[in-house]
Amino acid sequence: MNVNFGDGDSNRQLFLKYLPSGFLLYVSILIILVLSYSCITMFVPVTTEDPDILVVEGLVTDQPGPNTIKLSTSMPLGGRNSATPLTGCIVTLSDDLGGFYSLSERQGGIYVTNPPFQGVVGRTYTLHIKTSSSRNYLSYQSFPVLLKPVPPIDTVYYEKVVLSRADDGWPSGEGCQIYLNTFDKENICKLYRWEYTETWEFGIPYNVPNNKCWVTNGSDNINIKSTSGLSEGTIIRQPVNFVTNASDRLKVRYSILVNQYSLTDDEFIYWDKLQNVIENVGSLYDIIPSSIPSNISCVDKPDENVLGYFSVSAVKSKRIFVKDQFRGMPDLYTNCEHVRVNYFTLIPDLGVSAWVIIDVPSPPPPYKILTYIKGCADCTVRGTTTRPDYWEEY
DSSP states (O other): OOOOOSOHHHHHHHHHHTSOTTHHHHHHHHHHHHHHHHTOOOOOOOOSSOSSOEEEEEEEOSSSSOOEEEEEEEOOTTOSSSEEEOOSOEEEEEETTSOEEEEEEEETTEEEEOTTOOOOTTOEEEEEEEOOGGGTTOEEEEOOEEOOOOOOEEEEEEEEEEEOTTSTTOOSEEEEEEEEEEEETTOOOSEEEEEEEEEEEEEOSSOOSBOEEEEEEEOOSOEEEEOTTSSSEEEEEEEEEEEOSSSSTTTSEEEEEEEEEEOOHHHHHHHHHHHHHHHTTTOTTSOOGGGSOOSEEESSOTTSOEEEEEEEOOEEEEEEEEOOOOTTOOOTTTTOOOEEEETTSOOSSTTSOOEEEEEEOOSSSOEEEEESOGGGTBGGGTSBSSOOTTOOOO
């Protein structure tokens, strides 16, 4: 929809005529300051870090899969993006019984195992990578990694947390802390890692075609724990995720799927150091990425740095749903209604995109209410209208 403000030149002349006397001087000074600030050039220090390092993110489990290996190349310090997908590679897995398994490139830089591959507890796996011409057909190989067992997750549960305005800037009200308990009765695992996938339902409070959607996000934190110093493998109240009331995650229904993995000693060190880098990012004197030990090396150039880790583990999963009342939930749609128009009048703001969120054809006089925010009229701006298969009715 478009809007017409009338004669643009005459309106501008009237606007300039009645400006306050000091306003133009103020604007001139502001422009000079903006231009001066724009002359600042970002400082990118010279480092010995290789600007084009292979980055490997891979995980093989005892589940049917598909298991995924993601390949990319890092950007130099100061680059716009963190990594560039590495395409056209030949990626295979081998095991300690002489088996070889090929992976297919599903999309740019993402390689997946083909059925019927499934990792087996107690078996050792090695990752092999042959790059394309873009990386001079170099060969890379991981150390052999044992697929270790992991005990099941006993429970995943949540507790309400009372928030005040001083709690990291979150609104007062209630948040949701997710915990898990694990009991390793057979003492088969000492080193753990957890990740999660969260999904929530949300709705738009208007009678529009797409007014109910679901959003799914993966975990973005490193969560590891060692029970080596404990007499028995019992983990109680391990924090998994904290959901604040600064979003609408908890407003309708929220679900979280938690995955539990076992780690080798070397992989625990890898995740621990990577966690330190993330927590202390911003200083040139922190641990640089190439100092984090990887279990992958270049066969043709042994001195070349490689980032990332080839992980192998059994996995146990548990999902819970949260449908509860949490105080302080935000209303994200309070500022949606912008323009009310009569059916028989011209639509204002010609040339500006607008969406109908309220349509009242009768009783007279009929009218529409428009919004300039697409997310107020279409939930697919943030999510999908496809209901997850696991979503429970309630």
